[in-house]
Amino acid sequence: LAEFRRGGLRATAGPRLSRSKETKGQKSDYNAPFAQWSTERVCNWLEDFGLCQYVIFARQWVTSGHTLLTATPQDMEKELGIKHPLHRKKLILAVKSINTKQDDKSAQLDHIWVTRWLDDIGLPQYKDQFHESRVDGRMLQYLTVNDLLFLKVTSQLHHLSIKCAIHVLHVNQFNPHCLRRRPVDENNISPSEVVQWSNHRVMEWLRSVDLAEYAPNLRGSGVHGGLIILEPRFNGDALAMLLNIPPQKTLLRRHLTTNFNVLIGPEAQQEKREIMESTAYTPLTTTAKVRPKKLGFSQFGNLRKKKFDESTDYICPMDTSPGATNGTQKSYGGYKGLNQLTDRELDKLDQVGQID
Template sequence: MFCIEKLVCQIITLLIISIKCVYITVLNAGETENVDGTVVSDDLSPLSSGTDSGPQSPLSPENRKSPKGIKKIWGRIRRTQSGNFPADDLGLAEFRRGGLRATAGPRLSRSKETKGQKSDYNAPFAQWSTERVCNWLEDFGLGQYVIFARQWVTSGHTLLTATPQDMEKEMGIKHPLHRKKLVLAIKSINAKQDEKSAQLDHIWVTRWLDDIGLPQYKDQFHESRVDGRMLQYLTVNDLLFLKVTSQLHHLSIKCAIHVLHVNSFNPHCLRRRPVEENNVSPSEVVQWSNHRVMEWLRSVDLAEYAPNLRGSGVHGGLIILEPRFNGDTLAMLLNIPPQKTLLRRHLTTNFNVLIGPEAQQEKREITESTAYTPLTTTAKVRPKKLGFSHFGNLRKKKFDESTDYICPMDTNPAATNGTQKSYSGYKGLSPFTDRELDQVGQTD
């Protein structure tokens, strides 16, 4: 009896072991059916990312309607490759550019607006976009106003119709010369004028100040963004605003702008280095830079005094075009003592040979006139005095609207034709007129 009970227990144990082995085999078969299957927890989607055709797996929803027994103990089996996406949406969809599985988005492709941007470059200024107007302001040297321009400018037409007051209010352009620079550019665009002076930017102007012997004003001119067009329309008030108060320096800038006018604002019209020249004509001397004048002083045995011309504003244009500039003026600027009469006479003789007989005669006539006032380093330019009749228009006349140009633009066309200008051609523009004598005063 005891043996029978022991045998029954062994049979039951074997049955239990067999049942467990069967279930383990079934589980292993379900995992190896699909290579990309993994085991996850209950909270994932029951949908598979595999194919939706073919025989159903033993673990499909149809075969798992009533989970019981060991299956409940071991948990549910899911395949989770891209389990969060519906099988119908992905399936065996092929890889394509711009698709869900693509790694490179549209940011790597060329924008469709490129053609529109290309055509924008051929558009007139009035049709320029805000971005292009802002880029133009950057290149124009007025990049500090781009932030306000983005908020106010809708197109190029906004600037074309803007007044100086609008520019000050909407773009915050408080600097009068910055405002004048922009106004002159807008006027040129509206008038469709192609001025050669506009090709000279404010960087070139700072180098030009070196050439005419006035490097001490480079910071003021650069900060005010004075370019070639502004030189053409530069007024006495502009120079005073730039802290140029010396009468001699006003005349220096006036004569230098005159030379630019006659040479059609050619950026390379000034001669900086000496060349092989036997008989120098006044039309060549008028184009000498400050450094070239110092080289001439060395050639006439006055090398020890040549460095005194740095910062003096003396250049060929001032020597030839200013009637009151003579040998005595040059001796004063070179700091040659009056008691050195032989040295001064030597300088005057070489100076008269340099300028030629025509200019020498004109300077002599000016010197002998009763209204002659010699040039000095202490003479200052004062603002023009206004009478009582002008007070009514004082408020209406803005700083930007002044037309008292430092070098009037009544150019003589005959003087600007041809490459070689004669002395009379350079004198076609008078750099110093009787009208300006009223503005010059002598300091005490």
Template sequence: MVTDIQSCVICVLQELGMKHPLHRKKLQLALHSFSTKLGEKSADLDYVWVTRWLDDIGLPQYKDQFHEGRVDGRMLQYLTVNDLLILKVSSQLHHLSIKSAIHVLHVNKFNPNCLKRRPGDEAHIQSTPSEVMQWSNHRVMEWLRSVDLAEYAPNLRGSGVHGGLIILEPRFNSDTLAMLLNIPPQKTLLRRHLATNFASLVGAQAQQEKQEYVESAGYTPLSTTAKVRPKKLGFSNFGHLRKKRPDDSTDYICPLEAAQAQALLNGAQRPYTGFRGLSPILDRDPEKREQVGPPHG
């Protein structure tokens, strides 16, 4: 059955003369969904919505590439590292930003309105980490203004910083935020002020995990300039290009299992449950991953 679908896809692509790799992928995903009658909430989000979503997560500079690639919600769900490189997203931080933003969509069952753009009733009370996780880039800037850092808030435009990245990425801490805000290292009192408010924002448990991460062996700070490079294939890999392992989900940006998403939605004890080890960037145990979604090919 899978072979028949793949043959059909190849024939259609040849007939249409479709050259853009993401257009080809979009068609493949649509045919796979049609043939398996697999209903996915992500399919309700069109490519116009995705360009608005890029604004929300603080990465508007990629809107033209995503628009040209017609990247819709279903494609977001199955984005790979190489797909992002095709879309000219090479920053490691921006890969992590997109990864955590897709995770938030998973947790919220691809609700198109799950990100919060403006302060609501929670502005007068302490927000929980699960609420902060849904903050847009603009909402994070509003928070900076509320803690007397208004002059630095505009520096977050185009940074990819949103609530999901702040809460879910263990290497994202107050020092990372200070760098992105361009607060000079010599302004120690200002940085201490930011660190105090950042710890209050993310909550004691997430802050403790971030600190444990900093103190762990082999820790390297999250770079704001590091690039993601495509994988180099050795000579022995070429024989496996056409025949991938059935459990090979290595390239997915965020291959989140439904059970893991539900655990986080229900208030999993550790903020990073279902998130660590899911990206090649922070991959710890690739052998334990399972295939998510339709096969490559």
């Protein structure tokens, strides 16, 4: 009779029960190093991790966690059938992290959270590509220019938007709730708060400065607080262009620029003014595209190495200096620390072509 009690063995729940049994049986080796994980435990981990389509191959090939630890990207493609480059990247990063037992808060943000994050930063049009590629919080730190192109993100402005948004996550230690969607106090807004604004929050601000009719034009633009504050070339003119305010409406554009400058504060105004006055300045446009980064002969050798993540060209390089861990939440001083990485991006303009 015990078999027919609630929660007992039922034919319809076989797979679920067999898995829960496995989990109970693993309590004894729960703290075992990844290399000693059993085949079933590795398969369960892959399934929970969003790569369930490769479990059937893993059961045949993986003898223990050690199999994945020693696997090259080529092994993963051949033995597990992982032809998707970002799925391989996801697995390699996860194996590296779990083996070194890094306490990485970004690992707690799964690929479902990332699709919601794309909504927040104003780029919902890429949700399908990011979801299919299973891009999670940990992967955001290691996305390269070419990864974004693979995800069909070709706009230079959208690259900058994603880079600034990842930066805001870094500064807030990957707090999943760091972006602000709703106004708190319209009369007391500081630049350190604006940097955490979501796309929707920027639209709310436009309504508060009597530009409600243009606010819907920001959907899909990639404009969020991080881009407004951290990108030196993003100014009132760039915002007017994205809002589709005609150039002949000079009073309206002046009204927008005045309110924009009040919003970002004097320090960011000065930074943007200096960039505009520099000889290398090129204004942001909606038509500028990012070209793929070509590999030189010296880099082809690196492709065969397992440690792909040492080959740099990340969309948002990680700054591990102590100054980068405070800033947007406490004071405006973090703006300068963040901005160093933004300036570094200007060195990559040789990749960017203007399309008339």
